[in-house]
Amino acid sequence: MTSRSRMRWAAAAGFSAAVCMALALGGPVPAAAAGKAAQVGQAAGKARTVPVRLIAVNDFHGNLEPPTGSGGRIVNEAGQTVDAGGAAYLATHIKALADRNSTVVAAGDLIGATPLISAAYHDEPTVELLGKLGLSVSSVGNHEFDEGYRELLRISHGGCHPTDGCSPAGKWRGARYDYLGANVRLKKAPALPALAPFSIRKINGVKVGFIGLVTKTTPSIVTAEGIKDLTFADEVESANRTSRALRLLGVRAQVVLVHEGDQVTPNQSPDACPVIVGAGSRIASGVSAEVDMVVMGHSHQAYVCKTKDPAGADRYVSQGSSFGRVLTTLDFKVDTRTKDVVRSTVAVDNHVVTRDVPADPEIERFVRTWKERVSEVANRRVGTITADLTRTPGPSGESPLGDLIADAQLAATKPGGNAEIALMNPGGIRADLTHAPDGVVTYGEVFTVQPFNNLMQVVTLTGARLDALLEQQYQVNRVLQPSASLTYTVSASAPVGSKVSGIKVNGTPVTETQQIRVAANNFLVGGGDGFSVFTEGTDVWSGPLDIDALVSHFTANSPVSPPATDRITVVP
Numbered sequence: 196m197t198s199r200s201r202m203r204w205a206a207a208a209g210f211s212a213a214v215c216m217a218l219a220l221g222g223p224v225p226a227a228a229a230g231k232a233a234q235v236g237q238a239a240g241k242a243r244t245v246p247v248r249l250i251a252v253n254d255f256h257g258n259l260e261p262p263t264g265s266g267g268r269i270v271n272e273a274g275q276t277v278d279a280g281g282a283a284y285l286a287t288h289i290k291a292l293a294d295r296n297s298t299v300v301a302a303g304d305l306i307g308a309t310p311l312i313s314a315a316y317h318d319e320p321t322v323e324l325l326g327k328l329g330l331s332v333s334s335v336g337n338h339e340f341d342e343g344y345r346e347l348l349r350i351s352h353g354g355c356h357p358t359d360g361c362s363p364a365g366k367w368r369g370a371r372y373d374y375l376g377a378n379v380r381l382k383k384a385p386a387l388p389a390l391a392p393f394s395i396r397k398i399n400g401v402k403v404g405f406i407g408l409v410t411k412t413t414p415s416i417v418t419a420e421g422i423k424d425l426t427f428a429d430e431v432e433s434a435n436r437t438s439r440a441l442r443l444l445g446v447r448a449q450v451v452l453v454h455e456g457d458q459v460t461p462n463q464s465p466d467a468c469p470v471i472v473g474a475g476s477r478i479a480s481g482v483s484a485e486v487d488m489v490v491m492g493h494s495h496q497a498y499v500c501k502t503k504d505p506a507g508a509d510r511y512v513s514q515g516s517s518f519g520r521v522l523t524t525l526d527f528k529v530d531t532r533t534k535d536v537v538r539s540t541v542a543v544d545n546h547v548v549t550r551d552v553p554a555d556p557e558i559e560r561f562v563r564t565w566k567e568r569v570s571e572v573a574n575r576r577v578g579t580i581t582a583d584l585t586r587t588p589g590p591s592g593e594s595p596l597g598d599l600i601a602d603a604q605l606a607a608t609k610p611g612g613n614a615e616i617a618l619m620n621p622g623g624i625r626a627d628l629t630h631a632p633d634g635v636v637t638y639g640e641v642f643t644v645q646p647f648n649n650l651m652q653v654v655t656l657t658g659a660r661l662d663a664l665l666e667q668q669y670q671v672n673r674v675l676q677p678s679a680s681l682t683y684t685v686s687a688s689a690p691v692g693s694k695v696s697g698i699k700v701n702g703t704p705v706t707e708t709q710q711i712r713v714a715a716n717n718f719l720v721g722g723g724d725g726f727s728v729f730t731e732g733t734d735v736w737s738g739p740l741d742i743d744a745l746v747s748h749f750t751a752n753s754p755v756s757p758p759a760t761d762r763i764t765v766v767p
C-alpha cells in the first residue's frame with residue numbers, strides 16, 4: 196500500500212483506525228524474531244546500529260525561481276551575506292546530500308503565499324517539484340490552509356480544481372508526499388484527526404515515525420471560512436498522544452515535524468542556536484522524551500539547538516530559514532535491537548543553498564516550462580489606468596497607489612465585514628503601476644504590487660483607539676494609507692502622541708466611544724510594523740486576499756485615475 200493511500204485512509208477513518216491499520220501493516224516485530232535478527236547480526240560481526248539521514252526544508256512558499264531581494268540572501272556560517280535559494284539549486288544541493296540512507300522531510304508552508312508562477316496554478320507546480328526532489332513527508336503549515344481544507348485535500352490526493360479546472364499540465368495527480376497534522380481535528384468529531392497524524396518510513400531497514408503538527412494559532416492567521424470545519428489542538432498534547440500510538444506500533448525512532456518556531460537575533464550563523472524563547476521552545480521542551488528530534492518552521496529563522504527532553508536527555512531542535520535558502524541535515528544512528536535513535540549519535544547541520552553550484556538541468560527545465568505557462572496569466576488584462584500610480588509618498592505620507600489600494604480594500608470588505616474605513620501599510624506596496632502606452636494593467640503587474648497573498652480582515656476599534664492607532668504612525672514612522680472615507684489633520688509641530696485631530700469617518704466627526712469597523716490586511720491586524728493598537732481590535736472578520744481586492748477594483752472601476760492624496764491634512 197502506498198503512503199498516499201494510507202494517508203487517505205487514515206484521514207477518512209480516523210486516528211484509532213489508523214493505529215489499527217498501521218498495526219496490521221507492520222506493527223511491532225515479535226520479540227523472538229527481533230532477538231534472532233540481533234543474534235544473526237552479531238554473529239556476522241555486523242554493526243548493530245544503522246545510519247539514517249533526514250534532509251529537511253521548511254517554509255518554501257513556492258519559490259521555484261531564485262527568490263529576489265532580501266528573501267534571496269542569507270548570512271552563511273562564515274558571517275557573509277550570500278545569494279541563496281531557487282529550485283534548480285535546491286535540487287543540486289539535495290542530490291549532493293542524499294544517499295540511500297536518507298529521505299527528505301519538511302515542516303510546512305511549502306505552498307501558500309507563493310509567487311505567481313505557483314499561485315496561478317493553486318501551487319500544483321510547487322507540490323510537483325517537491326515530489327521530484329524526493330520529499331516524502333511534511334507537516335502542514337498554516338499556509339497549507341490558505342485556500343481551505345477541501346483544497347488541501349485536493350492538493351494531497353489529486354483531481355482538478357473545482358472552479359478553475361485542470362492546469363496546463365493536465366489532471367492533477369496529488370502530492371507524492373504525505374501531509375501530516377496530528378493536531379488538526381474535525382470540529383464535529385474532535386476525537387478524529389482531519390489529516391493523517393503520522394507517517395512511518397522504513398529508511399535503511401529501520402522504521403522512523405514522523406509526527407506532523409501545525410501552530411495552534413492557525414485559526415487567527417488563516418481565512419476562517421476555509422477551516423470552519425476544523426479545530427487546532429495544542430501541539431504538545433497532540434504530539435504526545437501520537438507518540439504513544441507510534442510506540443504501541445513498536446516505532447521508537449520518532450521525529451516531530453512542527454510548523455511553529457522561535458525568532459533569533461538577526462544575522463546570526465544558520466548553525467547557531469540562541470533563540471528568543473517563544474512557542475517553538477515551548478514545544479521543543481514539552482514533547483515526550485520518546486521524540487528524538489524536533490524539526491521546526493513558521494518563523495523563517497535558521498537555528499540548530501541542542502536542548503533537553505523531559506527525561507533530561509539531549510535532543511536537537513532545528514529550523515532552516517525559508518524560501519529554500521537552507522537545508523537541514525539530521526544524521527543519527529538507529530539501534531536495530533531497541534529500534535530507537537541513539538541520541539549521542541545525532542548530528543544536525545544547516546546548509547546554505549548557494550547558487551555557486553550547477554543548476555539541476557531537469558528542474559531548471561521544469562521551472563522554465565511553468566514560467567512560460569504563467570506568462571499568459573501574468574499578461575491577463577485586469578483594467579486600465581490613465582496615468583502612473585506611484586507608491587511615492589507626498590507631504591502627508593499618502594501615495595496615490597496607497598490610497599487606491601485602501602479604497603479597493605474597503606470596497607472588498609464592506610459587504611461581508613461591514614468595514615467603514617481601510618488602512619494599508621506602505622511597506623506592503625512593492626512596486627509602482629506605470630502607465631503603458633495603451634493604459635492596460637495586467638494581472639502580473641498587480642501581483643507584483645501586492646505579492647504577499649495577505650488576507651483582508653476587519654476589526655472593531657473605538658474612536659479613542661482609532662485615534663491612538665493614528666498617533667502610533669508617528670512613533671513608528673510609517674503613515675498608513677487611508678481609504679477616502681477616513682480624513683484627519685496632523686500637526687507637524689505637535690509632539691508625538693498628540694499630532695492627530697479632526698478624525699472623520701464619511702465626513703462625520705468621530706466620538707471617543709464610537710465603534711468603527713476598520714479593514715486592514717492580516718499583517719497589520721496582527722500588530723505588524725509596530726501597530727500594536729490593531730491587536731486590540733475585536734470581532735475579527737476575515738475576507739478575501741489583498742491581491743483579489745485590488746484586481747476586483749480595477750475590473751470594476753477602469754479606467755482608474757490616480758486619487759488625490761488629500762485625506763490627511765498637514766498643518767504647521
Ligand SMILES: [Zn+2]
Binds near residue numbers: 304336337338454492
Ligand atoms: Zn507559517
